[in-house]
Amino acid sequence: MAILSTALTLKDLPPPPSGKVGWPWTEETKRYNTLPNYPRISVVTPSYNQDAFIEETIRSVLLQGYPNLEYIIIDGGSSDDTLAILRKYEPFLANWISERDRGQSDALNKGFRRATGKLIGWQNSDDSYQPNSFLSAANCLNQNPDADVVYGNINFVDEQGQIIEPYPITEAKPENMMPYSGICNHSVFYTNRIFEENNYIDDTLKHCMDQEFILRLLIKNYKFVFESGITANWRIHNSTKSAQQMDIWAEEAFALCKSVYRDRTLSATVREKAKESLYGLCLDNFGKLRLNLFRKTVREMVDTLGWKSLNTEFALKYIVSLFGVQTLTRLKRTKRQFINN
Numbered sequence: 562m563a564i565l566s567t568a569l570t571l572k573d574l575p576p577p578p579s580g581k582v583g584w585p586w587t588e589e590t591k592r593y594n595t596l597p598n599y600p601r602i603s604v605v606t607p608s609y610n611q612d613a614f615i616e617e618t619i620r621s622v623l624l625q626g627y628p629n630l631e632y633i634i635i636d637g638g639s640s641d642d643t644l645a646i647l648r649k650y651e652p653f654l655a656n657w658i659s660e661r662d663r664g665q666s667d668a669l670n671k672g673f674r675r676a677t678g679k680l681i682g683w684q685n686s687d688d689s690y691q692p693n694s695f696l697s698a699a700n701c702l703n704q705n706p707d708a709d710v711v712y713g714n715i716n717f718v719d720e721q722g723q724i725i726e727p728y729p730i731t732e733a734k735p736e737n738m739m740p741y742s743g744i745c746n747h748s749v750f751y752t753n754r755i756f757e758e759n760n761y762i763d764d765t766l767k768h769c770m771d772q773e774f775i776l777r778l779l780i781k782n783y784k785f786v787f788e789s790g791i792t793a794n795w796r797i798h799n800s801t802k803s804a805q806q807m808d809i810w811a812e813e814a815f816a817l818c819k820s821v822y823r824d825r826t827l828s829a830t831v832r833e834k835a836k837e838s839l840y841g842l843c844l845d846n847f848g849k850l851r852l853n854l855f856r857k858t859v860r861e862m863v864d865t866l867g868w869k870s871l872n873t874e875f876a877l878k879y880i881v882s883l884f885g886v887q888t889l890t891r892l893k894r895t896k897r898q899f900i901n902n
Contacts, residue, residue: 564601564655564677565630568592569623575649578616583722585620590692592626598703599629602695602750603655603678607668608686609637614796616646617722621689621794623653627696631655631678634686635668643686666764673756680711680750683771688747689722689794697790698750709755709783710775713748713791720798728795733785735831738776739818740838744785746771747793755783768806769813776817780827808851815842815858819865836866843875850889852882 570589577586593599604622608615622632636643636659647657656675662668669683680698684690694713701711715728731743738744749771760778762770779785821827822835839862846855859879862870871879881889 563652565623565632565653566628568594568626568628569653570626571624574620574623574653577620584692585617585624585689588692589624590626590696592628593696594628598699599627600679600699600702601629601631601677602627602680602682602699603631603633603676604682604684605669605672605676606632606634606684606686607637607665607672608634608639608643609665609668610639610641610643611686612639612642612646614687615643616650618684618686618689619646619650621691622684623650625690625692625695627699630695631676633657633672633675635662635672636660637662637664637668663764664767666762666766666770669762669770670764673761676753676756679753681753681756682750683746684793685747687796687798689796691716691792691794694748694791694793697788701786701788701791702750702752705784705786707784708786709752710778710785711750711788711791712744712785713788713793715745715747715793715795718794718796720796722794722796724794725797730787733779733787735776735779735821735827736834738772738779739821739834740814740842742772742775744775745795746775747795748791749775750791751778766813768810769817772814773817776821780831807849808854811842811846811849811851811854812857815839815861818842819861822865839865840870844878847878847882850886852886852889855879855882 570592606618632654634647634654634657636647636657638659638661644659673681680702697713698711702708714730717725717728719725728745731737733744755778762774766773818835818838822832822839843855843858843862846858856879859875
C-alpha cells in the first residue's frame, strides 16, 4: 500500500468484471504526469457491505490520471465480498482497514485523520467520480490559493450508473444548506487547513453529517470556490441510506435548522431561512406520513417559535394525525377519488 506518484492506466489495474464496460471499467482519462504544481489529493471512502458498487468507486478514483494520489478506505467490518475487492486493489491503496466502528461519521473521521493531502475528498462506496475531476480540483486550487473548499457538480445515477438528472447544486451560502443541501460531499474537496483547525464530522449524526459539516464551515466563513469540472455521481438505489433512513434524516435536518434558528449570532437572513425550513420539514413529515415525527416536530416548533407559530393548517393536521396512518391513507385515497370524479 502506497501513495501513488504516477498516474495509473487500465493496464495497471485488475481487469474489470465480465460485462462491465465504459467509464471506469474499459475507459480511462488522460494521464497527467508532467504538469507542475500537483497538490496531493487524498480521497476517503467509508464502506460497509457495498460489494455491488465499491469496485466502481475505487476505479473512478484510481483512473483519474492523477499523479499524486492517496486513497484511503475505512470499512466498518463488511460481511459481503467487499474485503475481497479491497484486497484486489490493495497495491493501489495508501491505507485501508476493516473493523467495527460507530458508523459512517466515525469512519470518515478515521480517514480524515490519516489523510496527508492538500486536498481531501470524501466519496461514498456506492458513488463515484467522473473523469478529470481531480485535475479540475487541483487547477481550481492553484488558481485560487486562498480557497478552503472547492466543489463541483453532481449527477443522480441509477443502479446501473446511468444518469437520471443533475442534482441542483447552489451557491455556497449558509441559507442554501437548509432544509436540503445545496452542496453535497460527493463533489467536494477540503483543503488540509480545514482539518488542521480541528473541523471534523459530527459523529453523533447518522445521515445529515455532510449537510451539517458544510453548513458549519460556511458559518465559520471558510472560502468555497465552485469548479464546474469537478463532477460526481450520486447513485440512487433501494439499499442506500437515503432510501432506508428518511426518518432519521428528517429528524436530524429539523434539529439542525432549529439550532441555526436559535443561534442569535447569525444573520437575520440565515435565521429566517432556518425558520422557514422548520415549517417545511414539519409539513413534509405529515405529507410523507411520518406522523409520530410530525407531532414531535410540531411540539418542538411551539417550544422554539411559540404558540403563534401554529396556524389553522398545522392545528388541523395535528388533530388528523392522531387518527393514525391507515385512517389518513384512506382519507387521501377518498380525496383523490373525489378529485378524479
